Amino acid sequence: MSLKFWKPGTAEPGSNLDRATANEGNIVSSSPYSLSSQRERLPIYKHREKLLYCIEKYGVTIVVGQTGCGKTTQLPQYLFESGWASEGNIIACTQPRRVAATSVAGRVANEVGTILGDEVGYTIRFEDLSDKNRTRILYMTDGMLFRETLVDPLLTRYSVIMIDEAHERNIYTDLLLGILKKIRRKRPGLRLIVSSATLDASYFLDYFTSNNSPDEATIISLEGRMYPVDVAYAEKPTPDYVRAAAETAYNINMQHIPGDVLIFLTGREEIEQCLEYLAEMLVSLPRMATRLVPLALHAGLTTDDQLRVFENAEKGSRKVIISTNIAEASVTIEGIKFVIDSGFVKICTFNPSTGLSALVTVPTSVQSATQRAGRAGRTAPGICYRLYPSSAFDTLPRSMPPEITRTDMTTPILQLKSLGIDDLMKFEWVTAPPAETVLRALEGLVANGMIGEDGRLTVMGEQVAECPIEANIARMLFKSKEYNCGEEILTIAAMTAIQDPWVIPDGAPGALAELERRKFTAEEGDHLTLLNAYNAFVKHGKSSNWCKSHALSFRTMSRAVSIRSQLKKYMQRFGLPLNSCQGDAQSLRRCLVSGYVRNGARWLPDGTYRSVRGEQILHTHPTSVLFTRKPKSGWVVFHEMEETKKTQCVFFCSCFGGMDDGLTKCRIRIITEIEPDWLVEHGMVYQDKRKKPVE
DNA sequence: GAGCACTGC
Structure with missing residues (x-):
């Protein structure tokens, strides 16, 4: 029983839209650009003069452009070439993801003809490849620029700041836009570029012109460079989109010429289910048919397994990549010709009345469905199969609610307070967080002793605001002084900041891995179990082989080491003792409760x-x-x-x-x-x- | 009783 599709006569308008991260994405190697003629062939080149004129004339320039138009790599170079980085000024370009910041910086350094870290550099957490005096174009994560505002509230080093991928509406992007609007009032010389890959970017224009002169902001649209993607809808809703996805992939294989398939599901469990369905169906695959190679892709995989999706399929076979939302923007796989979209995604929501956040499965948005479809048209025309009727598509929201509306605001509000933004009601949010979220956050901060009776930050509040960690965890670090367990709490803080470090595969190897994990078990619970795992990792020389034989992810554990040493510096600066409680689990647990x-x-x-x-x-x-x-x-x-x-x-x-x-x-x-x-x-x-x- | 979207400091 296979799902019937209805295919509209024409490609959906805008279906070839894509996000700018695509070319800048993960792991894919890119061809070197070194000739200026290659730069001049990019679609953005013919807009060069107009862009420079607008940036000169307007405070804020909103640039709308699709993937491959070159805005991320070219715009900072145009600004550099026309003198915006003279007199020691820096041109900044922020990215939501670390890989994007590093890989784009590498490409631009190559185009400029300089060593990465000299005139062109990047700054991400734990890696600063920039030169304080020489770097003129600086790529960085938006979180890093936000953090810099805590040290230099007017961001005086920069002459131009480009906020890339603003349509993704990360919390740091949103906070930065709010702060930058404020900074522009005090530093009218600062130029701002807001870059978005979706057409409905005019709300950014409205945002920057409200309470300002109309000359404050302008908007420019660039052409993209994508192939058309036909969209087909299911005729009827399906009760089981995981099975429908597997069947559709099978049918594509029977009906179409070669080209890889990318399936969007919501999580690991569904991906594994879909792999099973496919395995069942492949038994009856005719001998002459193209061979199917199913591959899973999600963040919980090891690096090696993730890299497998980038290997070319053998001749006479076709890759079917079954992925979470990670393939929507963070990871780009070339050669995808068919996309199968379940229409669902898992997002994190926050319930201010209970103070708890939750992971829920919801329908995607038009923006996200369009982005997913665009993944089929990167190297040639493609087809996107949506496993829901077009009537359901019409009910989808235009875009996902911005992160700021569905996340705990405790830590961000503490940081805004630290920036001197005391009246949160007057702060010009791009989208305001729910009032109840703000109230609960303030209430919690008062109860935790971060905000005093007078509504101002306490000494601890000021210091916690500086810590690159959630406020409740930072509070544990501060309280560890009373319980004499700084060493242990520091480790636990780092271990809770990383993803689950255990790698438990399916089937028999999984059972063995499970036994390995049990070896670290502490009777008191998971925090102490994580502490045991970290200590054992250090005791065994932080070795990758040791991790492999103990079902731990070396990459994740190494990250815990970096985070721990970073947090340790903050503790030392704040004069917090690094004592060990010497196995006194009760003190340790009492300290945990403080957070x-x-x-x-x-x-x-x-x-x-x-x-x-x-x-x-x-x-x-x-x-x-x-x-x-x-x-x-x-x-x-x-x-x-x-x-x-x-x-x-x-x-x-x-x-x-x-x-x-x-x-x-x-x-x-x-x-x-x-x-x-x-x-x-x-x-x-x-x-x-x-x-x-x-x- | 049985399994974790994705970032980021």
Whole structure:
């Protein structure tokens, strides 16, 4: 039973849209550009004079251009060539991702004919390849530029700042735009370029011209360089898009000439299910048919496995890459001719009334569906199969709600306060966060002693704002002084900042890996288990082989080492002692509670937990060492919560007009057993009544 | 009872 598709006569307008990261993406090697004639052939070149004129005349220039038009690599060079980097000034270009910042900087250094780190450089966390005196074009992550505002609030080093990929609406991009609008009032000489790959960028224009002269901002559209992508829709909704995706891939293989296939699903579980379906179908693949090579792609894979999707398929075979949203912008695979789009994505949302964030599956947006389709037209015309009817497409929101509207604002608000932005109601947000999110964040900051009675930052608040880590974790670092456990808390802080370090594959190797992981188990819970893993990693010389034999990701563990040493510098600067509690797990856990006061939960005899805030039903995540065990005290704190829905049918019904039958499940990750008194000890004052664990 | 979208400092 295969899904029938309906194909509109013409390609969907704008379906060849793509995002600018594509060429700048991950891992793909790019051909060297060294000749100026190659630069002149880029579509952006004929707009050069107009762009320079606008940047000179207007404070803010909004540039709309698709992938391959060259704005990210060329615009900073045009500015450089026309003197914007004279007198020691720097031209900055921000990127949402580290790989983009590094790879674009490398290409531009090559075009300019300089060594990377000299006239052209980049700055990302843990890597600064720039020269304080010589660098004129600086690529950086938007998070780094945001951090720089805490040190130099007017960003005086820069003459032009280009915010690239602004349409992605990351929280740092949004915060930077707000701050830069403010900076422009004090430094009218500073020029701003806001670059977006989507056509509906006029809200950026409205944003910069409101409360300003109309001459403050202008908008320019550039031509793209993409091939057309035909879009086909499912005739009817499908109850099982994972199976439908596998069937569609199979049918493409039977009907079409060679060309690789890219499937967008929401997560690892679906990807593995889809691989199984495909394996079943491939048994009946006719002998003469093109061979199918299914490959998974998601962030939880090892680097080696991720790299496999870039290898060319053998002659007479076709790659089917089954991916999460990582292939939408972060990773670019050349040679994709067919895209199969489930129409769903997992996003993180935040519930201000419980203070908990959750991972939920939702329908994508028009912008995102267009972006996914564009992945089929990078090297030749392509086809995108959408596994939902065109009537469902018409109900999709234009774009995803910006991150700032669905994230905890505690840490960003602390940082804005530190910048001297005290009246958050007057701050000109591109999109304002929900009022309740702001109120809860302020309430939490007051309760945590970061903001005083007078509404100003306390000494600890000022210092926590500087730390490159979530405010609640930073609070643990500060409180470690009282519990004599600076060493251990520092490690735990670093370990919770990374992704899950364990690599547990499917099947039999997975069971073995699971046994390896159990070796690190601490009775008290996951935080101490992570501490054990880190200490063992260091004890064994931070070796990659050791990681391999203990089911740990070397890449992730190495990142924990970097983060730890960075945080250590902050602790030393703030005079926080790096004492070890010498195995005193109780002090350590009491210190943990200081950061997790909002994340308390109590155990119930049915094996679930109830959150202290909001009485929400919580389940233990299967990766937790407390998954198979009742906490003796009956109380725990947890690092984070995620919400998942039981079946795809539910996603489908609830998201595309049906009902929600309540099969959502909240899981808590990284859990540690505590005593309930410790919650009160750490300022759980606004909690009306303390419930005893039920026996 | 059984499994984690993606960034970023």
